[in-house]
Amino acid sequence: MPPLSIHSFPSAILHVDGDSFFASCEQALNPKLKDKPVVVGKERGIATAASYEAKSKGVKRGMRVSEIKKLCPNCIFLPANFETYGLFSQRMNNIVRRYTPEVEEYSIDECFANLSGLRRPLKMSYSKIAARIKKVLEIELGITFSLGLAPTKVIAKIASNWNKPSSLTVIPGKDIHLYLENLPLERIWGIGHQTSAYLKKLGVYTALEFASQSEKWINSNLTKPHQQIWQELQGISVLPVEHQTQRNYQSITRSRTFTPPSNDKDFILAKLSQNIEAACAKARRHQLAASQIFFYIKTQEFKYYGAQIKLKQATNFPGRILNLIEKYLPQLFSPHKLYRTTSITLSKLKSNNRTQMDLFGQAQQSIKLAKIYQGIDRLTSKYGKQTIFLSSSLNPHAVNKHSYQPLKQNVALSGKYMRKKLNLPFLGETR
Ligand SMILES: [Mg+2]
Structure with missing residues (x-):
């Protein structure tokens, strides 16, 4: 299979994702919880988040406390504290902003950052900048992060998810095809259950098969948001990092x-x-x-x-x-x-x-x-x-x-x- 792109980083987008974020915040705040199986969500009796120690025992988000106790009798159950996690989230975004003002706060534990053009001023490769950001985040917040660096947001999302937890995965444009080869369609950010079912009906099963379709095929079978995902999969950045603060929202x-x-x-x-x-x-x-x-x-x-x-x-x-x-x-x-x-x-x-x-x-x-x-x-x-x-x-x-x-x-x-x-x-x- 030929590469989808001949360039490495025509643009450089970083995706930052906190690992088991809520449970990690609790562990960072209370050292006694470090390395222990921690489950957040006590007040409703359902796991909202689980630390990696709990996950290794088979605990999953959404499990009932009674069920978890059977799997992992020494699990520590904590009530969720959203305000605390919000503060960690703000600290995360502000740390990334030290490197670039173009930071999109995507969710409580995820952000995108546009690193394009920073190699020269920071005298570092994009990978080194990403590694530095990861290190600072982990030292200052006391929790681990998974980072993905790629030419586009869609690929950066795939990268950060590639090797969780505490990983930095770099996917230059010329290597994208290697990562998409066996990737199920549902793992692509923005491709939902319905679209992947539709694509399968059309005979497209993997991310690489999707990315390899012709522009004509894509335009005649899909709507604009999915056409954009197709472009992003090829290493062409069309989804901007939305960092601008808009204060004039009506709703x-x-x-x-x-x-x-x-x-x-x-x-x-x-x-x-x-x-x-x-x-x-x-x-x-x-x-x-x-x-x-x-x-x-x-x-x-x-x-x-x-x-x-x-x-x-x-x-x-x-x-x-x-x-x-x-x-x-x-x-x-x-x-x-x-x-x-x-x-x-x-x-x-x-x-x-x-x-x-x-x-x-x-x-x-x-x-x-x-x-x-x-x-x-x-x-x-x-x-x-x-x-x-x-x-x-x-x-x-x-x-x-x-x-x-x-x-x-x-x-x-x-x-x-x-x-x-x-x-x-x-x-x-x-x-
Ligand atoms: Mg996360």
Whole structure:
């Protein structure tokens, strides 16, 4: 098979991914937990995250505590503390920003960084820069990371996932084909369950087979997002690292469509919770807080059930929003219907409350973990331990025979359009 690209690094994109992030944060904060099997998610009785020591005993995300105790009797169970993980996340992003301002905060434990053009000013190869970033992250945060370096975001994602945990995988353009050869389609970032099933019907089974299709074939069989993935797989960077801070958002929406449709309320709530976490993370990133939210669940028959809620105080923390949604969801949900999509919109966004930002600001600047402790204590005393939402984001049936797959995370419809379409009732917040 000839190489997909003759160049090594026409552009250099780094993907950084925290290993077993939540469990690792707990281990970094409490040395007694080091090298021990740790499971986060005690408050819901389901593993939200597991340390590598626990994973080596067969513990998986989504397992019930009772089940884990049988597998691993000496497992240590901890409640999730999202605010703490958020602080670690901010520290991670800020460390990467020391090397390049072009950092995209992709999720709580993942970011992309554009290293293109940094070889000369830093007098290092891209691999050396990536290795340096990894070392600094691990020393300063006390947890391990898996990094992927490649010419594009899609390949960088494949690279970081190649040899977890604590790895740096470098895939220059001319070697891409070697990594795609036996890679299942589902392992490509952006290729969901449905698209891979569709591609298989067309006779395309591996990432390399997909990447090797002609442009004509791709354009006649696939839509633009998948055409872009095809280009990225060939080492042509078309998905930019989205680092620019936009402060003029009208609203932030996150939706998830899953298959098969479900009538399981816990599962639906978990999907909503994931949306809330993602939307709040984006709001915090842009230093915005929402004073109104609306959410909906959509049935298989494309019927929408939703509610709009005014908040007494603007927020960008998932815990409070989830509490409200948990309260209103039973009024909208029917066990006799099958649902396929959940969505949350944060609206009436305004600049974040200064006190809150100062707390984060201080924690960000601190280099030592002791400082993070201070920040956490302050946050905890100020906001209380908001642990419920994190574990609630977990698919409660992750280990069941049904494998639910999110198909798309982004939004099809604008908030304004949806509100009109749904004609949602206004509900007041009661706390
Ligand atoms: Mg991770």
